[in-house]
Amino acid sequence: MSRRFPLLSTLIALAGAAFFIVPLIATFNFSLRMKRGELSFEAYRSVFDSDVFLGVLGFSATASLMAILMGVLIVVPTAYWVRLRVPRARPVIEFLSLMPLIIPPVVLVFGYVRLYGSSSILPLTMTEAGTNVLLVIGYVVLSVPYMYRAVDNGMAAIDIATLTEAAESLGASRLRTIVFVIFPNIRSAIVSGAFLTFSISLGEFVITSLLNRPAFGPYLVQMGQDFAYQPAALAIMAFAFTWICMVLMEAFATRKPGQRLLQWRAPRSVTKAKS
Amino acid sequence: MSFLTLKNITKSFGPNTVVRDFDLNVASGEFVSFLGPSGCGKTTVLRMIAGFETPSSGSIHVGGMDVTALPASRRKIGMVFQAYALFPNMSVRDNVAFGLKIAGMPRAEIDTRVAEMLDLISLGSLADRYPYQMSGGQQQRVALARALAPRPNLLLLDEPLSALDAQIRTSLRDDIRRIQQELGITTVFVTHDQEEALSISDRVVVMHKGRADQIGTPAQIYNRPTTRFVADFVGKLNTFEARVESPQSIFFAGQNIHDPRHTDLTPGAPITVALRPEALSLRPRPGDDLSLPGRVLHSTFLGSVIRAQIDVAGQQVSVDMFNRADATLPVAGDMAEVWFTRGDVLVLPSVM
Numbered sequence: 332m333s334r335r336f337p338l339l340s341t342l343i344a345l346a347g348a349a350f351f352i353v354p355l356i357a358t359f360n361f362s363l364r365m366k367r368g369e370l371s372f373e374a375y376r377s378v379f380d381s382d383v384f385l386g387v388l389g390f391s392a393t394a395s396l397m398a399i400l401m402g403v404l405i406v407v408p409t410a411y412w413v414r415l416r417v418p419r420a421r422p423v424i425e426f427l428s429l430m431p432l433i434i435p436p437v438v439l440v441f442g443y444v445r446l447y448g449s450s451s452i453l454p455l456t457m458t459e460a461g462t463n464v465l466l467v468i469g470y471v472v473l474s475v476p477y478m479y480r481a482v483d484n485g486m487a488a489i490d491i492a493t494l495t496e497a498a499e500s501l502g503a504s505r506l507r508t509i510v511f512v513i514f515p516n517i518r519s520a521i522v523s524g525a526f527l528t529f530s531i532s533l534g535e536f537v538i539t540s541l542l543n544r545p546a547f548g549p550y551l552v553q554m555g556q557d558f559a560y561q562p563a564a565l566a567i568m569a570f571a572f573t574w575i576c577m578v579l580m581e582a583f584a585t586r587k588p589g590q591r592l593l594q595w596r597a598p599r600s601v602t603k604a605k606s
Numbered sequence: 607m608s609f610l611t612l613k614n615i616t617k618s619f620g621p622n623t624v625v626r627d628f629d630l631n632v633a634s635g636e637f638v639s640f641l642g643p644s645g646c647g648k649t650t651v652l653r654m655i656a657g658f659e660t661p662s663s664g665s666i667h668v669g670g671m672d673v674t675a676l677p678a679s680r681r682k683i684g685m686v687f688q689a690y691a692l693f694p695n696m697s698v699r700d701n702v703a704f705g706l707k708i709a710g711m712p713r714a715e716i717d718t719r720v721a722e723m724l725d726l727i728s729l730g731s732l733a734d735r736y737p738y739q740m741s742g743g744q745q746q747r748v749a750l751a752r753a754l755a756p757r758p759n760l761l762l763l764d765e766p767l768s769a770l771d772a773q774i775r776t777s778l779r780d781d782i783r784r785i786q787q788e789l790g791i792t793t794v795f796v797t798h799d800q801e802e803a804l805s806i807s808d809r810v811v812v813m814h815k816g817r818a819d820q821i822g823t824p825a826q827i828y829n830r831p832t833t834r835f836v837a838d839f840v841g842k843l844n845t846f847e848a849r850v851e852s853p854q855s856i857f858f859a860g861q862n863i864h865d866p867r868h869t870d871l872t873p874g875a876p877i878t879v880a881l882r883p884e885a886l887s888l889r890p891r892p893g894d895d896l897s898l899p900g901r902v903l904h905s906t907f908l909g910s911v912i913r914a915q916i917d918v919a920g921q922q923v924s925v926d927m928f929n930r931a932d933a934t935l936p937v938a939g940d941m942a943e944v945w946f947t948r949g950d951v952l953v954l955p956s957v958m
């Protein structure tokens with residue numbers, strides 16, 4: 332007796348999927364129609380031909396990488412220390428880490444401009460480099476909710492306290508413990524957090540445009556106002572990029588130690604022998 | 607000559623004092639167990655020896671050196687945890703080599719030492735496995751090898767067998783003892799399992815509410831408990847209210863028993879005496895010179911042992927007898943005599 336085909340649920344699922352997929356297909360189709368009467372990648376070519384595009388992409392990628400580095404350096408030791416020394420404060424820290432989701436970026440950046448403006452003792456916005464630093468800090472703040480959650484979950488998966496004690500009893504200092512024991516064991520969590528940070532920062536608009544940086548987000552908006560086909564091409568590329576990020580995150584997250592990132596050969600079969 | 611010395615250790619967490627007046631001397635090469643119910647402070651004492659906790663007062667010396675304030679990473683102490691705590695990102699080989707790399711040992715020497723350690727735990731063939739690819743028993747062996755590889759001054763084990771199933775528990779227990787004796791390493795072993803403590807140790811420290819109630823060889827602990835708690839906690843006991851008749855004899859269960867071992871008792875004082883179930887028999891054995899009349903309540907066949915519950919003067923008494931081919935199960939309701947020798951009568955200390 333086979334079960335009846337679940338017609339209704341299938342239709343609902345298809346309708347839901349169409350809601351996301353149809354606009355995507357339409358956009359992709361539109362992006363291929365720059366040359367009248369034929370399908371071509373002309374719009375993509377023209378995007379890549381633009382020096383401005385490569386310039387802003389390079390700038391945004393650099394800023395995002397800096398944000399990842401800074402975020403990891405702040406979040407990993409904090410999460411580690413909280414779990415090890417003040418586990419009771421964890422809910423408080425978790426709530427604090429969510430603040431960037433509650434406070435709109437506009438408020439954040441206006442705060443920055445007022446705090447670090449021309450009349451400040453630390454007038455970061457008066458120089459190019461200072462503004463860039465502020466931009467990276469802004470990206471770090473925006474990504475903290477994701478980075479903290481990813482890292483903290485990674486730490487929850489291993490017994491941080493006992494591993495630390497095991498390493499210490501073997502003579503390792505706190506720094507060596509973090510570098511050789513803690514860090515490698517939460518690497519996949521950090522990589523997940525890094526990809527999320529990267530995809531948030533790369534197309535960020537509010538902070539970037541209010542700080543007037545030559546970055547990808549404002550460029551995207553500008554293109555949308557000035558051209559027809561190129562923005563569609565850019566949107567498709569942004570989608571593709573996000574998907575690649577997700578796949579890489581998944582690959583890192585499910586990897587076991589001692590395995591390659593991508594397994595080309597069939598996995599070595601390992602049996603759990605009884606001792 | 608004491609190698610590990612704990613002097614007057616007290617440890618409080620906020621208002622809770624969890625270890626008090628703890629004194630212990632462990633000789634070089636000795637195997638000492640901390641035995642006690644959960645929450646009595648065994649782990650806390652072990653962690654103070656390891657350097658993960660600092661005593662509120664008192665001092666700890668290892669090999670004549672005061673280590674009370676030394677951080678764990680500089681104490682040269684090997685530690686084995688209940689949850690194995692192998693580094694998940696490292697293979698068996700790298701786990702065992704970790705302490706040696708930290709100590710800056712040359713590559714070639716590390717390889718030799720790791721091979722030697724893996725040989726000791728007979729897991730040489732699994733050197734390239736990762737922790738998640740091994741059973742609990744195998745992981746704990748690796749944890750033992752990892753702790754021993756840097757040749758520590760002391761080996762500390764905190765309930766290392768509690769997470770394993772019964773069969774592996776006994777075999778690993780024997781391995782731990784064998785390796786400890788082979789290396790002659792001074793060892794402190796924490797457990798709440800009396801069989802484990804009695805079978806593996808040179809000496810046992812029975813802990814109760816943060817104190818060392820009794821420190822002695824397994825035989826002393828079992829046969830001559832010095833506190834009420836030790837008597838109750840280690841092994842099973844039948845206790846009887848009794849009275850001191852004269853400096854030479856005590857009265858219980860309707861009998862006067864002449865016992866020259868307890869001459870210091872004041873006549874007329876109420877005391878408690880106890881008999882281990884295995885000291886009792888329903889048939890007189892050679893040497894049995896005393897007996898109490900009773901009635902069989904019920905009996906259980908346990909394979910090597912027959913366990914009977916006997917009603918003696920209104921009190922339930924457990925009797926354990928070795929099973930033999932000709933033994934018959936006592937029948938409930940039958941009259942019975944409970945036999946023992948006067949040497950088996952334990953006079954329990956009034957100290958709780």
Ligand SMILES: Nc1ncnc2c1ncn2[C@@H]1O[C@H](COP(=O)(O)OP(=O)(O)O)[C@@H](O)[C@H]1O
Pocket residue numbers: 619622624642643644645646647648649650651
């Ligand atoms: N870090 C700590 N903070 C507060 N109380 C603790 C801490 N560690 C242990 N305790 C308390 O000390 C007592 C003894 O604990 P422990 O040494 O782990 O006992 P055992 O190992 O004998 O089961 C327990 O009541 C426990 O709650």
Ligand SMILES: [Mg+2]
Pocket residue numbers: 645648649650765
């Ligand atoms: Mg414990």
